[in-house]
Amino acid sequence: MQELEHISKHFSDGFLSVSIASLTPEGTPYISYAPFVKFENHYYIIISQMAKHYHNLKEHQDASIMFLEDESKAQSIFFRKRLSYEVDAVFEDTNIEVIEAFKQRHGHMIDQLLTLDFVIVRLKIKKGLLVLGAGRAYVINSDEKIIDQAGRGQGHQKWNKAHNPSLGNVLFIWIYPHVPLWIILAKWPWSPRVSFHWKIQMYQRRFLDDSYLTN
Structure with a gap:
């Protein structure tokens, strides 16, 4: 010291x-x-x-x-x-x-x-x-x-695995702009961990910014 x-x-x-x-x-x-x-x-x-x-x-x-x-x-x-x-x-x-x-x-x-x-x-x-x-x-x-x-x-760490998107989340992000709201708000079969609040945020983003589809 x-x-x-x-x-x-x-x-x-x-x-x-x-x-x-x-x-x-x-x-x-x-x-x-x-x-x-x-x-x-x-x-x-x-x-x-x-x-x-x-x-x-x-x-x-x-x-x-x-x-x-x-x-x-x-x-x-x-x-x-x-x-x-x-x-x-x-x-x-x-x-x-x-x-x-x-x-x-x-x-x-x-x-x-x-x-x-x-x-x-x-x-x-x-x-x-x-x-x-x-x-x-x-x-x-x-x-x-x-x-x-x-x-x-602890130094610089690798990205926490808990923050990495699951396959279900990735599919959700890719498919959701083409799915009706009532289906999105239902329990997502591929990823039960996707929260209701997160689904709402993602659906709102559909109408605000579609740049994530091309970036």
């Missing part, structure tokens, strides 16, 4: 910027990025007040951030390592130590940006998720402690 927490706390060390998911004032998801630093278990980003994500974070403090493994380094494109957090955006006066941390990481251009319309925003961690591969996802709390393994460590 300590090794996993060490990985989660230092996962972002190899990044200079972070992906940000925010909401527009109208509630539309918006994706962006910004340079960042990590200081005393908080993430800080520097953004322009002219940028769309600035206004989004002003309106909706809830946001998400993600550090995503580079495609060229990933063992599998389907299971790229990543660290994501749900955060609150906090607008406050920035202390000199955070500014110095930005300078050390991003150079003295920070001084110039701060004389313009750029501001530093603190991202307060609420909870997170560390994904290290297939079946290796770990839930993180606000103190960056791993508290659980997502999916109870």
